[in-house]
Amino acid sequence: MRAALRYELEQKGTDDWLAELAEEDPDAAEFAAQAERPDEASLPFWAETYWRAWHALRFDRQYGAMGGESPITFLSIDAYARRYGICGVEFETFLALVGGLDEEYLEHVAREARKEREAEDNRKRMTEGGYHGGSSSVVSPSHL
Structure with a gap:
């Protein structure tokens, strides 16, 4: 649970932003693909x-x-x-x-x-x- 919270606090905002950027700009899709929640950060x-x-x-x-x-x-x-x-x-x-x-x-x-x-x-x-x-x-x- 701590890893999930750490992800929420430190990385989720960036990952969400990259996903939105990939929707607007297909060239950014490769970066968004790398921005996934790690397994240990799953709730x-x-x-x-x-x-x-x-x-x-x-x-x-x-x-x-x-x-x-x-x-x-x-x-x-x-x-x-x-x-x-x-x-x-x-x-x-x-x-x-x-x-x-x-x-x-x-x-x-x-x-x-x-x-x-x-x-x-x-x-x-x-x-x-x-x-x-x-x-x-x-x-x-x-x-x-």
């Missing part, structure tokens, strides 16, 4: 309940003032489960699987934030003082 039929629950609850979390997101709260998952009659051992499974999907989502958010920070750091390095083929205006301590 098993038994996982539909957990998948729908995570999608229903995914915004029921705290967001930090400086960015960042917390996991979906236990109370939210518990309320959802009670509404749909999920209890006992079924609830423990439900909690673990919805929590696993949420962990995958939070890892994705962290990866994207890290990429953005790295890109911003690179932009700053390129604009501060300009790029001079690797030279820097900072003198290393060994040269003092």
Whole structure:
């Protein structure tokens, strides 16, 4: 299920775009043919309940003032489960699987934030003082 969510978050948009492009431009069809959901990213039929629950609850979390997101709260998952009659051992499974999907989502958010920070750091390095083929205006301590 985590691989299916990772695919949805990171690749599905591009694959859908390539499919639409192939419909408009036959020359792009070879690229769209390569854009298929990997087998490991297929959602098993038994996982539909957990998948729908995570999608229903995914915004029921705290967001930090400086960015960042917390996991979906236990109370939210518990309320959802009670509404749909999920209890006992079924609830423990439900909690673990919805929590696993949420962990995958939070890892994705962290990866994207890290990429953005790295890109911003690179932009700053390129604009501060300009790029001079690797030279820097900072003198290393060994040269003092």
